[in-house]
Amino acid sequence: MNEKQMAGEKAAEFIEDGMILGLGTGSTVYYMLQELGKRVQGGLNIHGVSTSKATTNLAKSLNIPLCSINDIDGIDLTIDGADEVDGELNGIKGGGGALLYEKVVASMSSKVIWIVDSAKRVDSLGRFPLPVEVLPFGSRYLFRIFEKEGLQPAFRKKGEALFITDSGHTIIDLKVPRMEDPQKTASWLDGLTGVIEHGLFLNMADLLIVGEPEGPTVVHRK
Numbered sequence: 001m002n003e004k005q006m007a008g009e010k011a012a013e014f015i016e017d018g019m020i021l022g023l024g025t026g027s028t029v030y031y032m033l034q035e036l037g038k039r040v041q042g043g044l045n046i047h048g049v050s051t052s053k054a055t056t057n058l059a060k061s062l063n064i065p066l067c068s069i070n071d072i073d074g075i076d077l078t079i080d081g082a083d084e085v086d087g088e089l090n091g092i093k094g095g096g097g098a099l100l101y102e103k104v105v106a107s108m109s110s111k112v113i114w115i116v117d118s119a120k121r122v123d124s125l126g127r128f129p130l131p132v133e134v135l136p137f138g139s140r141y142l143f144r145i146f147e148k149e150g151l152q153p154a155f156r157k158k159g160e161a162l163f164i165t166d167s168g169h170t171i172i173d174l175k176v177p178r179m180e181d182p183q184k185t186a187s188w189l190d191g192l193t194g195v196i197e198h199g200l201f202l203n204m205a206d207l208l209i210v211g212e213p214e215g216p217t218v219v220h221r222k
């Protein structure tokens with residue numbers, strides 16, 4: 001079994017009857033959804049809140065019931081992937097472009113579990129390009145600011161065209177190697193007009209499940 005599948009299937013064990021579940025996005029979440037679909041078929045009663053069109057389509061194909069985020073007051077558990085995770089369970093997300101909805105869903109959740117393969121664990125964040133979701137209007141100006149800061153910005157592309165998120169924004173990927181103070185970087189980005197959201201997810205994950213050659217490891221946030 002590959003590591004993503006191992007992590008995804010292990011996470012499904014944390015799902016309980018009656019839960020409102022945040023459903024993340026990506027190739028690791030794919031495996032969790034397959035397992036969840038089987039349990040729903042077996043009689044498990046849950047409602048999912050999707051973080052992307054891709055997850056909505058997959059969940060529907062597996063007959064997983066979905067509800068609208070604006071019809072609920074909170075989410076019991078969210079299971080999502082991550083692009084890299086440090087020892088404090090801070091991470092970078094958004095490789096799949098769903099960071100905005102993923103962060104909204106995580107913020108509303110009583111518990112957040114991330115599922116990753118072992119290659120995603122890092123000592124400090126910054127190896128993976130940091131996605132910044134921006135308003136297309138004025139995005140060139142933001143691009144220039146990032147350039148001046150030496151962050152080697154790149155507009156994310158889908159083929160020849162710009163990548164457009166589910167909420168109609170564009171993404172600028174930044175290189176922030178050896179990020180010494182992720183909170184400082186997050187606060188700086190939060191303060192820039194036109195930045196809708198960024199992929200630094202700090203103090204959000206409660207549990208990390210890592211697929212490893214010997215089996216899944218469960219890591220709790222200290």
Ligand SMILES: O=C(CO)[C@H](O)[C@H](O)COP(=O)(O)O
Binds near residue numbers: 026081094098
């Ligand atoms: O943040 C995400 C999407 O916006 C994904 O969770 C992240 O990119 C990990 O994806 P994968 O499980 O395919 O490696």
